Amino acid sequence: MSETGTGAQTQSGSLTRFLLAILPKTSAGRKLAAGAAVDSIGSGMFLAASTLYFVTVVGLPAAQVGMVLSVAGIVGLLSPVPLGRLADRTGPTKVYVALLAARGIGYAGFALVDSFWPYAILTCLLTALDRGCSPLQQVVVGLIEGGGNQTRTMASIRSVRNIGLTVGFLLAGAVLATEHRAAFAALFLGNSLTFFVIAVVVERLRRKTAVTDRKAEPAKAAADPAPTHIRSPFRDLRFMLFTVSNGVLSLHDSVLFVLLPLWLTTATTAPASGVSVLLAINTVLTVLLQVYVAKFAETTARALKLIWAALLPLLLSCGAFVGAEHVSVWPAVAFAVLAVVLLTVGENLHSVAVWNLSYEMVPTAARARYLAAFSLGVTGQQIVGPVLMTAVMLPLGSIGWALLAVLFALAALAVRATGGPRTEPGPVSAVPSAPTPTEVTR
Structure with missing residues (x-):
């Protein structure tokens, strides 16, 4: 077999292994x-x-x-x-x-x-x-x-x-x-x-x-407690604090898609063409990291620990962004790449952790409305974030990155304090525990 054919087979095999690695079990x-x-x-x-x-x-x-x-x-x-x-x-x-x-x-x-x-x-x-x-x-x-x-x-x-x-x-x-x-x-x-x-x-x-559930329905009915009243998510203070703090922690999204292009071209000596490269780095890393980091959030306890793991690269990325503003062209490019890599790692760790935490802490009978309310935190970030990035972060320069680091730290503390399953009585949603192991849609 020719070397070309062997190389093609090797590449095909690598692609197959990669797809199998990122697909669900x-x-x-x-x-x-x-x-x-x-x-x-x-x-x-x-x-x-x-x-x-x-x-x-x-x-x-x-x-x-x-x-x-x-x-x-x-x-x-x-x-x-x-x-x-x-x-x-x-x-x-x-x-x-x-x-x-x-x-x-x-x-x-x-x-x-x-x-x-x-x-x-x-x-x-x-x-x-x-x-x-x-x-x-x-x-x-x-x-x-x-x-x-x-x-x-x-x-x-x-x-x-x-x-x-x-x-x-x-x-x-x-x-x-x-x-x-x-x-x-x-x-x-x-x-x-x-x-x-x-x-x-x-x-x-x-x-x-539905067919599987019908077969298990008699046993499930015997095991489930009687339903009780479910309050509105907007009257659930702990849940709303979790929602808001997660929205603040999600500011990394506005940093990437709103602030990054403007910052690179106005606050650094790096070439403007680097924006597309940095965004491509984010996309590729997200594809590679999502499934890998998911195994670290298989339980609520691990998901809570993952919030700390997400905070560290987010804080370090703020420092790298500051560094890029005070050096010449090629060091600025290197700092910018490092900042985006760190931001992407933090983003992926954060998103995987909150999928678990948000699902765990909502009442089963009201899961859809609670998770709908939870989505408002991210939507609010998409509304407030661009204004914060362009009107505050960009003009403040290094001070702006320090402010963002403080916001990240406070938000992570709040997510840790409010996230996870409830201890009070009542119908509490929980992802069923297991010995082994969460816009597209749009």
């Missing part, structure tokens, strides 16, 4: 991950091409498009909680599948949009459905996978989503190059189809899980 988990991969390819295509299409092809003013996206963000902030309440009453998986189908129909409708109001109404409606789906995904994975595999499966989904988004970005490049309306319409329809693919996958898994 169970058949159901692998199906969920495959659906998420298809879903994220559609997301990548839409995110890369939609704004340009509505401005350059449809002819909407850029200011109007920006205004609609801002209003849609506010609508999306309000939608998860009522959808979570609906899911608790009628079944999380049923509502999740219905939302996926509705989003599939809605995103196909973008191919028909040719004026402002249809674009505005459809964008606001779909943003509300998108945000409502996000916390439901965690509930659905928990119901289908069970506690022993939930964290790994959620980590796998995040990994394959990053791969899928990258593929979608590349596929959208071909459409952007043509700038032909029919090509954009095909892109929208392709994105729409991905929602129906994952809806079918989840529905089949739901039916299979």
Whole structure:
């Protein structure tokens, strides 16, 4: 066999081993991950091409498009909680599948949009459905996978989503190059189809899980305590403190996607082209790290310890960002790379830990509405974070990074103090313990 053939086989074998390493352990988990991969390819295509299409092809003013996206963000902030309440009453998986189908129909409708109001109404409606789906995904994975595999499966989904988004970005490049309306319409329809693919996958898994649950229902009914009243998550002080502190700790997201490009070009001597390289480093590391670090959050106790492990690289990244501001070009590049690597490690450790903690501490009977309320902390960060990064962090320079480090430390302390399962009586949700081992969705 030629050396070329041997090399190709070696590369193929390495790729196969890598995919097996990041995929979930169970058949159901692998199906969920495959659906998420298809879903994220559609997301990548839409995110890369939609704004340009509505401005350059449809002819909407850029200011109007920006205004609609801002209003849609506010609508999306309000939608998860009522959808979570609906899911608790009628079944999380049923509502999740219905939302996926509705989003599939809605995103196909973008191919028909040719004026402002249809674009505005459809964008606001779909943003509300998108945000409502996000916390439901965690509930659905928990119901289908069970506690022993939930964290790994959620980590796998995040990994394959990053791969899928990258593929979608590349596929959208071909459409952007043509700038032909029919090509954009095909892109929208392709994105729409991905929602129906994952809806079918989840529905089949739901039916299979329902059959298993019916067989176990007599024993479960005998073991479960009588249901008691569940208070609103917004009246649960400990839970809301956990939600807010997690939102503050999630500021690493705004650092990466809002502050980093501006900071690199205005506060350092590093070349502006380095932004894309740094973002690529983040994407690749996320794919490689998510599943690996998930094994360190298989129990609540380990997830709580993981918050400390996440805090250390986040604090060190702030120091590396400061260092990049006070050196010449190539040392600045090195410091920037180090800062992004540390930030990415902290981000991945944090996200894996809070998947477990948020799932563990919510009442079983109100899991969807509680996790919907929990998602508001991250959404709030997405609203407040960009303003904080551009109006405070960037002008303050090194002092701004010190301030961010203090915020990270205080938020981590609060997450540690408020996270984890409850000790008080009442129906408490817990990922079932096991000797071995949590936006795509969008």
